[in-house]
Every structure is written in structure tokens, then in C-alpha cells.
Amino acid sequence: MHFYCERCKKEYPVATHAYACECGGLFRLYQSAMDIADRHEDVTLGETQTPLLPIEMDRCRFYFKMEDRQPTGSFKDRGAKRLIGELVHIGIDRVVIDSAGNAGAAVAAYAAAAGIACRVYVPDDISAERAKQITAYGADVIRVPNGRMNASSVARAELGSDYYASHVYNPLFADGIKSMAQEIYHQLGDTVPDYIFVPVGNGSLLLGLYLGFVEIGRLPRFVGVQSTKCAPVVEAFHGLQETPRKSTIAETLRVGAPPRLPGILKALRNSSGDAVAVEDSEILKAAKTLNHRGIYAELTAAAALAGARSFFADGMPDNYRVVIPVPGSGLKR
Ligand SMILES: [Zn+2]
The missing domain is CATH 3.40.50.1100 (Rossmann fold)
Structure with missing residues (x-):
């Protein structure tokens, strides 16, 4: 299983700390039939089929x-479970995400369950309930002014050596x-x-x-x-x-x-x-x-x-x- 660039087709390992291809193209997921049988989804919070x-x-x-x-109260748990399950398997221990609330809560919760440290960038106008939930899971919440898009830019600028567990950029989500x-x-x-x-x-x-x-x-x-x-x-x-x-x-x-x-x-x-x-x-x-x-x-x-x-x-x-x-x-x- 690996990522590949949707523009130039260059391949990257899932463990890459790049969030996009060097050409600027976004990643897609390539997995063979064998990979699908060998999915790593050991991290669970007791998901069930929803009505x-x-x-x-x-x-x-x-x-x-x-x-x-x-x-955690949203569909984002499906993506977070899949992503964090795989990250734990490849030894990632620090993740960053930006979110308007739902994805941040989902990644923070599954990261907590997996023992992964998590930092969440949110626009400073999200509801108090959303910020409170993310904080409760033990994640660091960083409030960014000037809207959702800016929270995303700042998260990427401050990524450092951490893994970008983005629900937008990371195709595992x-x-x-x-x-x-x-x-x-x-x-x-x-x-x-x-x-x-x-x-x-x-x-x-x-x-x-x-x-x-x-x-x-x-x-x-x-x-x-x-x-x-x-x-x-x-x-x-x-x-x-x-x-x-x-x-x-x-x-x-x-x-x-x-x-x-x-x-x-x-x-x-x-x-x-x-x-x-x-x-x-x-x-x-x-x-x-x-x-x-x-x-x-x-x-x-x-x-x-x-x-x-x-x-x-x-x-x-x-x-x-x-x-x-x-x-x-x-x-x-
Ligand atoms: Zn490319």
C-alpha cells in the first residue's frame, strides 16, 4: 500500500511526512487486493453500523x-479509525490536523485510544462545544483567526516533524x-x-x-x-x-x-x-x-x-x- 500523486503519479510511502507531492499534486491511495485483506484497524472505540x-x-x-x-458524534470517525489504525502500525507517534471541529474530535479521540499525541488547529469561531470535546480527548487545541482556510495553512506551516493526519489531504481518511x-x-x-x-x-x-x-x-x-x-x-x-x-x-x-x-x-x-x-x-x-x-x-x-x-x-x-x-x-x- 502506498500513496501516489494524482497529477504526476509519483509514489510515496504511507509514512511520508509530505502532505502533497513535490509537484503540488494531491495524494491518492493505492492498495492491492492483498493490502485490503491486511488492513490495520486495531484501534477501535466500538463502532457499529449506523441506522x-x-x-x-x-x-x-x-x-x-x-x-x-x-x-465521537460524526461520520469522521470512519476516516479517523482507518487512518489512526494504519499510523499506529507504522509507528507514527505525533499527528497534526486542522478542522472545523468534527474531524479534529475524531482524530483526537482515536489518537488518544492509540496513545498518539495530537495537535488540532481550529478556526477561532468554532462553537465552544466543539473545542471542549477536542480538548477533553487530551489534544492540544490551537485557535487560529481569519477562518477555516487559514487554520489549514497555519497547521501545515507549523507541521515540523509531525505527521499530517488531515481528513482532506490524507487519502487513508x-x-x-x-x-x-x-x-x-x-x-x-x-x-x-x-x-x-x-x-x-x-x-x-x-x-x-x-x-x-x-x-x-x-x-x-x-x-x-x-x-x-x-x-x-x-x-x-x-x-x-x-x-x-x-x-x-x-x-x-x-x-x-x-x-x-x-x-x-x-x-x-x-x-x-x-x-x-x-x-x-x-x-x-x-x-x-x-x-x-x-x-x-x-x-x-x-x-x-x-x-x-x-x-x-x-x-x-x-x-x-x-x-x-x-x-x-x-x-x-
Ligand atoms: Zn506529483
């Missing part, structure tokens, strides 16, 4: 994939998220959904699910959902002019320039999907709808629901299977 909850709304039936049930696609497929009776509405910040959920369905051999249509206040993917997908990035209420969608934008666009196009932006007011309305159905989700789930509702404003064919991931718990917001 796929069918709910009827506005004459549409949506299946909510309840990732808030993961050990997306590899772990593939398992969500397999679960959805089995929970729908070994069929692929017609649509999946995915909130997109850095795109780790979308890219992980996409890779998972590529392996299954059939793709659902992926619809990327963003806030109108920060919609780089929607703008690039539809060839629209860039608008100024503002601070949406959905914290983890505050990513003005996702490093893996080309991969995100490719996933949307290859799946004959789409990209939609929703107003923050629609996100709040969708959050209320979810809450009144007993679901206390983070606002990205509400964004995805708002996107699905506007997409199917004229109704949805009866036989459609439409999945909406609930990326994380509302308790963190």
Missing part, C-alpha cells in the same frame, strides 16, 4: 443515514469513509440509492461515499449542497462567477476553496449529479423540521435536507430512494 432511517416529508420519502451515532457506502447499499437491500444529497465543505463525505460506490460498481446521483454564503463547488459546477465568501451558520461548510475541488466536480459529473446552494434561512427551517421529527442534527444535515426539498419541490417519483446523510450530532453546535 438508515426512512422518514416521509412533503410527499417525499427520505432515508437519513444517522452518523451522529458514531463514537477517505478510504475509511467508503464503509458508509457499503452500509447504505446493504441497508437498501443490495441496491444503490437514486440520489444522495451531500453537504459539501472540504468534500470528505462526498469523496469517501463516491469511492465506496465506485467499488460497489454503480453510482447514485450525487447532489452537493452548500450555503449561498459559501458556495465554491456550486459556482464551479455551474460555471458561475465567484461570490464573496461569508460565514454560513453551518460551521463545517465554511470552506472557501476546497483543495480537492477537481475531485469533487468529477464525482458530481461522473454520477450525473448536481450542485445546489441553499439560503441559511432554509437551513434553519429544515433544522426545525428535523428537530420536530425527533432528530437533533448538526446544521449540515439540515442544509442537505433543504437542498433535497428544493430539488424535489415538484414532487418525487414514488419508487425513488433518496439518502440524506446526517453527518453529525446537533449537540456539538
Whole structure:
């Protein structure tokens, strides 16, 4: 198993302390069938298959994939488990990550379980709950002003000799998220959904699910959902002019320039999907709808629901299977 550059194909060992190729290209994961049988996932916090909850709304039936049930309260645990499991095996003992909260908590928790020291760079405007959770796992939290993208730049600048356990740059992370696609497929009776509405910040959920369905051999249509206040993917997908990035209420969608934008666009196009932006007011309305159905989700789930509702404003064919991931718990917001 090794990383390779998606641009020039140069190979790197997984233990590399480079976070991207010297040519500037990002890494992808290469693994043979033998590697897959020999995966190192000894680090566990007792993960289970998360529920796929069918709910009827506005004459549409949506299946909510309840990732808030993961050990640290978000889907990022799938990636952190895969990444930290492998890092422990190759003897990495210090990791750094930047995060709007969920990935930081996930990597901090699995690093704690594995006895790996962890430093997390967060934008200084994340919720107190998110920062508190990361600190509680014993990680050093470094608050960085001027937004999510800057937290990422500072983390890389201060990496030193530590390993960059990034949910964006490190392809082992997306590899772990593939398992969500397999679960959805089995929970729908070994069929692929017609649509999946995915909130997109850095795109780790979308890219992980996409890779998972590529392996299954059939793709659902992926619809990327963003806030109108920060919609780089929607703008690039539809060839629209860039608008100024503002601070949406959905914290983890505050990513003005996702490093893996080309991969995100490719996933949307290859799946004959789409990209939609929703107003923050629609996100709040969708959050209320979810809450009144007993679901206390983070606002990205509400964004995805708002996107699905506007997409199917004229109704949805009866036989459609439409999945909406609930990326994380509302308790963190
Ligand atoms: Zn390269």
C-alpha cells in the first residue's frame, strides 16, 4: 500500500511526512487486493453500523443515514479509525490536523485510544462545544483567526516533524469513509440509492461515499449542497462567477476553496449529479423540521435536507430512494 500523486503519479510511502507531492499534486491511495485483506484497524472505540432511517416529508420519502451515532458524534470517525489504525502500525507517534471541529474530535479521540499525541488547529469561531470535546480527548487545541482556510495553512506551516493526519489531504481518511457506502447499499437491500444529497465543505463525505460506490460498481446521483454564503463547488459546477465568501451558520461548510475541488466536480459529473446552494434561512427551517421529527442534527444535515426539498419541490417519483446523510450530532453546535 502506498500513496501516489494524482497529477504526476509519483509514489510515496504511507509514512511520508509530505502532505502533497513535490509537484503540488494531491495524494491518492493505492492498495492491492492483498493490502485490503491486511488492513490495520486495531484501534477501535466500538463502532457499529449506523441506522438508515426512512422518514416521509412533503410527499417525499427520505432515508437519513444517522452518523451522529458514531463514537465521537460524526461520520469522521470512519476516516479517523482507518487512518489512526494504519499510523499506529507504522509507528507514527505525533499527528497534526486542522478542522472545523468534527474531524479534529475524531482524530483526537482515536489518537488518544492509540496513545498518539495530537495537535488540532481550529478556526477561532468554532462553537465552544466543539473545542471542549477536542480538548477533553487530551489534544492540544490551537485557535487560529481569519477562518477555516487559514487554520489549514497555519497547521501545515507549523507541521515540523509531525505527521499530517488531515481528513482532506490524507487519502487513508477517505478510504475509511467508503464503509458508509457499503452500509447504505446493504441497508437498501443490495441496491444503490437514486440520489444522495451531500453537504459539501472540504468534500470528505462526498469523496469517501463516491469511492465506496465506485467499488460497489454503480453510482447514485450525487447532489452537493452548500450555503449561498459559501458556495465554491456550486459556482464551479455551474460555471458561475465567484461570490464573496461569508460565514454560513453551518460551521463545517465554511470552506472557501476546497483543495480537492477537481475531485469533487468529477464525482458530481461522473454520477450525473448536481450542485445546489441553499439560503441559511432554509437551513434553519429544515433544522426545525428535523428537530420536530425527533432528530437533533448538526446544521449540515439540515442544509442537505433543504437542498433535497428544493430539488424535489415538484414532487418525487414514488419508487425513488433518496439518502440524506446526517453527518453529525446537533449537540456539538
Ligand atoms: Zn506529483
